Amino acid sequence: MEVIESVPNESVKNALDFGDMGTAIADYKLVEEGGITTVTWGLTADMGAGPIGRWMGLMMDDWVGADYERGLSNLKALVEG
Numbered sequence: 001m002e003v004i005e006s007v008p009n010e011s012v013k014n015a016l017d018f019g020d021m022g023t024a025i026a027d028y029k030l031v032e033e034g035g036i037t038t039v040t041w042g043l044t045a046d047m048g049a050g051p052i053g054r055w056m057g058l059m060m061d062d063w064v065g066a067d068y069e070r071g072l073s074n075l076k077a078l079v080e081g
Contacts, residue, residue: 001026022046039075041068 004025005013014026024045031038043060047053 016043039072041072043068 001017002015003012004015005011009032010030012028016024016026018024022045024043027042027044029040029042031040043064045057047057
């Protein structure tokens with residue numbers, strides 16, 4: 001994982017290298033409103049145009065969504081603690 005872009009108080013982008021499985025971009029977007037900052041964590045990857053890659057893309061939320069939610073919850077606890 002390598003930080004490739006950072007805009008203070010707005011966003012961070014990371015390049016992720018999964019070796020033979022390819023690369024992806026993870027991004028964190030921060031939006032402050034009324035003294036509360038909302039963090040959105042996303043992942044962008046080229047899954048290919050074939051049916052298997054497309055199916056895998058559709059399944060990603062089921063496979064890693066809970067990990068993202070847990071990570072955001074941990075971040076919230078750390079920041080608010």
